Amino acid sequence: MNQTIEELLAFLATPQKIIVTMHRDPDADALGSSLGWARYLSGKGHEVTVISPTDYSANLRWLPGMDQVLVFEKSGDNAICKKKIKESTLICCLDFSALSRLKDLGKLVEKSAAPKMVIDHHLEPEDFATYLIWDTKAAATAQLVYQIIKLIEKDKTPQQMFDLDMAECLYAGIMTDTGSFRHSNVTPEVHYTVAELMLSGLDTSRVHRLIYDNAPLSRLQFLGYVLSQKLTVLKEYRTAYMVLTEEELIRFNSSTGETEGIVNYGLQVENVVMSALFIERKGEIKISFRSVGTFSVRDVASSYFSGGGHKNASGGKSDLSITETVDKFLEILPEYQAQLISVQ
Ligand code: 5GP
Ligand code: MN
Numbered sequence: 001m002n003q004t005i006e007e008l009l010a011f012l013a014t015p016q017k018i019i020v021t022m023h024r025d026p027d028a029d030a031l032g033s034s035l036g037w038a039r040y041l042s043g044k045g046h047e048v049t050v051i052s053p054t055d056y057s058a059n060l061r062w063l064p065g066m067d068q069v070l071v072f073e074k075s076g077d078n079a080i081c082k083k084k085i086k087e088s089t090l091i092c093c094l095d096f097s098a099l100s101r102l103k104d105l106g107k108l109v110e111k112s113a114a115p116k117m118v119i120d121h122h123l124e125p126e127d128f129a130t131y132l133i134w135d136t137k138a139a140a141t142a143q144l145v146y147q148i149i150k151l152i153e154k155d156k157t158p159q160q161m162f163d164l165d166m167a168e169c170l171y172a173g174i175m176t177d178t179g180s181f182r183h184s185n186v187t188p189e190v191h192y193t194v195a196e197l198m199l200s201g202l203d204t205s206r207v208h209r210l211i212y213d214n215a216p217l218s219r220l221q222f223l224g225y226v227l228s229q230k231l232t233v234l235k236e237y238r239t240a241y242m243v244l245t246e247e248e249l250i251r252f253n254s255s256t257g258e259t260e261g262i263v264n265y266g267l268q269v270e271n272v273v274m275s276a277l278f279i280e281r282k283g284e285i286k287i288s289f290r291s292v293g294t295f296s297v298r299d300v301a302s303s304y305f306s307g308g309g310h311k312n313a314s315g316g317k318s319d320l321s322i323t324e325t326v327d328k329f330l331e332i333l334p335e336y337q338a339q340l341i342s343v344q
Helices: 005-011 026-045 075-087 105-111 141-152 164-177 188-198 204-212 217-229 245-249 262-270 297-304 322-342
Strands: 019-020 045-054 088-096 116-120 131-134 231-236 240-245 274-281 284-291 313-318
Touching: 005 019, 026 088, 026 141, 026 164, 026 188, 045 164, 045 262, 075 105, 075 231, 088 240, 105 274, 131 262, 141 164, 141 188, 164 188, 164 204, 188 262, 217 231, 217 262, 231 262, 240 262, 240 297, 245 274, 262 274, 262 284, 274 297, 274 322, 284 322, 297 313, 313 322
Parallel strands: 019 045, 019 088, 088 116, 116 131, 240 274
Antiparallel strands: 231 240, 274 284, 284 313
């Protein structure tokens, strides 16, 4: 049974030891919403530790507060993460709603007796939250963090509620999860939110540049290789897909963050409505799916690849080899052909 926001506020009336965590391979929304929320909680006198389950992309290192983030998988951070989790009196889970998205950290969070707070916009959350702030229509988890703070601090002006650091963190999440304000999840609220965050002196152009125009040369060269050699378009299914093997990632010295966003290029091909990216990294197969309009890649990810996500952006994994995984994908395409063809 989920507790109400009033019960949450009563709980937060005394200082707590709080963990803020987010999904593995965190993107700008996962990290931005977590850092924004953590900063708000610290300002209220709580002791807050932000833990990322895995390493993250280099273009997010500038986010305010990042220097304090612990990485569970890093040997130097692991012991202190465990200690902090043990001592915690609240665990906030942002931008995910299935504990498997925490990788190895998930078991510890599950075992912990501390109440859990989930702030998320993904479909069908698992039932582990004591406090649940969940809205699948929210463009980003950062948008939800903004809304909760507004709800709690209702008598304050935006400048009093959000300082520049918080504004940058939340804006980074909103900007990236809306594809720089071009996806169908953009609502008037999104623009109102940004307008209010800008009152703190937020330089939106700077944030955009730091995230999108801040790649090592190797990423662009890798992208050139992927687009010229690895992009396959199946016209009859209006589908594009790319397959990247471990050997290729090593050859191009491509780290986790450097493959982020590559799947979106498939959708730039005319008439394509679904794009898939298969990545083999450290013996694990991860798949990213993107689609446009009515076609739900979430259905593909959850039905066949132990995953989930949003209708137009989802992901999953596979225990098969990379070739077998791609073959499986190709085999299921006929089942979706009618839906793919009918997308407007
Ligand atoms: P990405 O392709 O950027 O890794 O993931 C896109 C979206 O798919 C994420 O925001 C998340 O909602 C979802 N997603 C990615 N991987 C998984 C997974 O393994 N399981 C679930 N349930 N969702 C995933
Ligand atoms: Mn998100």
